[in-house]
Amino acid sequence: MMTGSVTRRTASLRRGLPGCLAALAVPLVVGACATVPSAGISGGEPGPAASAPQPPKPPAPSDPFAYYHFLLGHQAELSQDHDRAIAEYLSAMRADPSSVFIKARLASLYLSKGDSAAALRFADRVAESDTKEPAILMAVAGVYAASARADQALALYDRAIAADGEGGDPYFAKGILLMNLKRYEEARQAFEAGVRKAGGSPMGFYYLGRIGLELKQYDAAVDAFERAIAVNPGFEPAYIALASVHEARQDGQRAAEVYRRYLQAVNPNSKEVRQHLVRLFLHDKRYQEALAELEHILAQDPDDLDAQLRVGLVYGETKEYAKAIAQLNRVLAARPGELRVRDYLGMIYEEQKEFEKAIQAYQENLRIQPTYADGHMHMGFLLYKLKRYPEAIGHLMQVLTLEGRHADAYLLLGLTYLQTEDYAKATETFEAGIRENPDNPDLHFNLGTAYDKQNRFDDLVRAMEAALRIDPKHADALNYLGYTYAERGIRIEEAVSLTQRAVALKPNNGYYVDSLGWAFYKMGKLNEALAEIKRAAALVQDDPVIFEHLGEIYLKQNLVQEAREAWLRSLSLDPSNSKLVERYRAQGWGDPLLDERVRQAQRRVSQNSPASKSTTH
DSSP: OOOSOGGGGOHHHHTTSOGGGGGGTSSOGGGGGOOOOOSSOOSOOOSOOTTSOOOOOOOOOSSHHHHHHHHHHHHHHHTTOHHHHHHHHHHHHHHOTTOHHHHHHHHHHHHHTTOHHHHHHHHHHHHTSOOOOHHHHHHHHHHHHHTTOHHHHHHHHHHHHHHOSSOSHHHHHHHHHHHHTTOHHHHHHHHHHHHHHHTSOHHHHHHHHHHHHHTTOHHHHHHHHHHHHHHOTTOHHHHHHHHHHHHHTTOHHHHHHHHHHHHHHTOTTOHHHHHHHHHHHHHTTOHHHHHHHHHHHHHHOTTOHHHHHHHHHHHHHTTOHHHHHHHHHHHHHHOTTOHHHHHHHHHHHHHTTOHHHHHHHHHHHHHHOTTOHHHHHHHHHHHHHTTOHHHHHHHHHHHHHHOTTOHHHHHHHHHHHHHTTOHHHHHHHHHHHHHHOTTOHHHHHHHHHHHHHTTOHHHHHHHHHHHHHHOTTOHHHHHHHHHHHHHHTOSHHHHHHHHHHHHHHSTTOHHHHHHHHHHHHHHTOHHHHHHHHHHHHHHOTTOHHHHHHHHHHHHHTTOHHHHHHHHHHHHHHOTTOHHHHHHHHHTTOOOGGGSHHHHHHHHHHHHHSHHHHHHTO
16 A cells, blocks of 8 residues: 655655755854854964064174175065065175074075075075074074974074073974974973973963863863963953863853953953954854944944944844844945845845845846856755746756856755656756765765656665765655655565664654654554654644554554544645545545535645636736
8 A cells, every 4th residue: 555655755855845955045144153263263373483483683794895785685674675685685695604694584585485495595504503592593493494394493493492591482482383293292391391481471371271272171271371361461362262262162151251351351442352252142142242242343343344244144143134134235335246245135035035035136146246156056046945946947057067066056956856857857967966976965865766756766775875874864864765665565674773763863853753653554563653653643733644644553453433534634635635535435434525624625725726826817
């Protein structure tokens, strides 16, 4: 006994919109502004950088000619005229070839111009000298570090450490290089030694905290950043880094307290810290607090379009759509070329079901930039939802022309062909998508549904199994394959196992629960089947297949009145199910089409049919 199309077992297809594409529609894109930072600090890095130390204080050459050209070179360097600076330093060096300082400056200048060979040639000449000037040694070590000559750089940092009896800078420069090399324990030792030499250094403590953050040693990181702040209460990067530790621990409340501590005690006008606070609130969906901070930023700088955009996105997330639209239009008035802002505006129109306005927004983006692949994708998705399939196909094919590996475009194009019942093209599209994206489980899954439409059972099974090899928790594939086996009455134990796994992943998905109940029915476990399908009917109250299944189980248990009622409920939801009508009559229960609920359903279907609509105009 076949109880309806097998393809109806997929919850997402039953709803008419593929669940795997839901991200294309909503939520709005506030999330893009609300990403939790990685362990690294995104801004406010303090110096010195290992690859670019500050130039040492220049000594005066003893030769007057050398001194004259040295002064000209130094002036040119200050004016950012590196070519003239190099020429003057070369002239000075010809008069004073022993000047280690000039060689060090030439090494740094050649490095800044991208001439690493010349930079290293002069760096080697400094390294071969017996100079004990820490600043010169650190400058040349920076050249080596930037040229991936880490061992030579570390050797010069060690020489600078030996020559510098009191300062911590050489230790810190060495530690930064070791951090970049991910040699964290050695870096920690360098920073600790530098802190001891410096008698306490906010920068040293800061980098010790960075190591703790990289190694996920969060308690140590918190302690180090707090010590950096204790030494220098105005050290902004330490506050930002400390807050990022709390964010890494998923403790948004404490992170917010750190940002607010800085704003209250140090600098209430720090836009960077306030922006961090906004990002944190957006991530935690604390929209009103985010809005308050954004209003503070705009009070300081009313022309801050990024803050204006975020205000619009917050209004979108809080479903204040009129305010969101007004805000985004203000941003677009100032920046008409901001395509993504107009995308957000179009999505808000979609949320309000103002589809023509959404289409106009996407069309405007495509007018500005016809090769904007995201614009074609948005148009294709919206037209798919509106069942304007030929237009959707045109935009989706354009996406694939522009971005040949776009998995979502292949997926949506294939689904569009499925909706137009062009199963051969759907299959061809999914197969092409898999060639470009072999590890995309959704493409394999939907290829399986296309094979199912063509009664290619063995291919269906292979496609679903491929989806599950890639993603063993692909709930749709588990449910689809399990229901397929149950419907055919084969591999019933596996059918139960597969549908149980799907239900375990999504216990409140009524369609999956129905599949499990049907698998129990095919196994002969009627009590278990009845319990599951009754639960499915409670979860999804408008699906005719579930009530058809329910009636079948009641009938098997000789609960005739309950079976009759369940089938009438099914037919009231789908009066076109002629097989069920005949089965109802065959039970001797009369004609179900005379039941008032079924008759009302028939009238409803008739009124909504294209033929009836055409006669009313």
